[in-house]
């Protein structure tokens with residue numbers, strides 16, 4: 619896969635919090651640029667994300683879409699100290715017509731997501747452990763129509779967690795492994811159930 623943009627910060631513009639603008643994961647030209655690329659590739663009309671922080675990943679994907687997503691479903695336990703309202707405000711500013719729904723919850727405790735949290739693409743970026751990523755995949759799996767992106771797969775324990783989850787689900791496969799990005803991502807594709815005659 620080819621990166622489709624050189625510097626996303628030019629279009630993320632003034633929503634970038636000045637406190638973090640010099641952090642590697644913001645100013646490195648090899649992080650959110652990939653999320654723009656995923657948006658270009660997958661063209662989601664809706665995005666579900668576990669582990670949202672300020673919403674930059676979802677926003678970068680939205681910028682990559684020909685038509686911005688109309689729905690964002692955000693799940694975060696705010697453990698990093700960033701209130702989920704920050705992501706809501708950022709989405710409202712960039713995509714004013716989009717609907718944002720949020721759930722403040724610990725992905726490792728809840729059994730399921732609200733039944734209307736259904737999205738074309740899900741992004742798993744909350745609990746970064748072998749078991750944690752599998753729990754988050756189990757939460758988004760029934761809520762995802764087409765693709766799941768998992769972040770931080772340079773971490774071997776996370777990559778192994780993804781592979782373990784996929785090995786126990788026949789209708790999902792890893793279609794891309796982005797190894798050249800800052801944190802590494804895997805893209806999983808769900809196969810659609812065959813229509814019965």
Ligand SMILES: C[S@@+](CC[C@H](N)C(=O)[O-])C[C@H]1O[C@@H](n2cnc3c(N)ncnc32)[C@H](O)[C@@H]1O
Pocket residue numbers: 667668669670671672673674675676693694695696697698699700723724725726743744745746
């Ligand atoms: C790396 S940041 C997410 C960055 C974001 N996805 C982006 O693209 O900018 C991780 C987020 O996951 C949240 N988080 C960590 N553990 C969690 C858990 N067990 N349940 C829900 N959210 C969690 C943190 O509060 C934080 O906002």
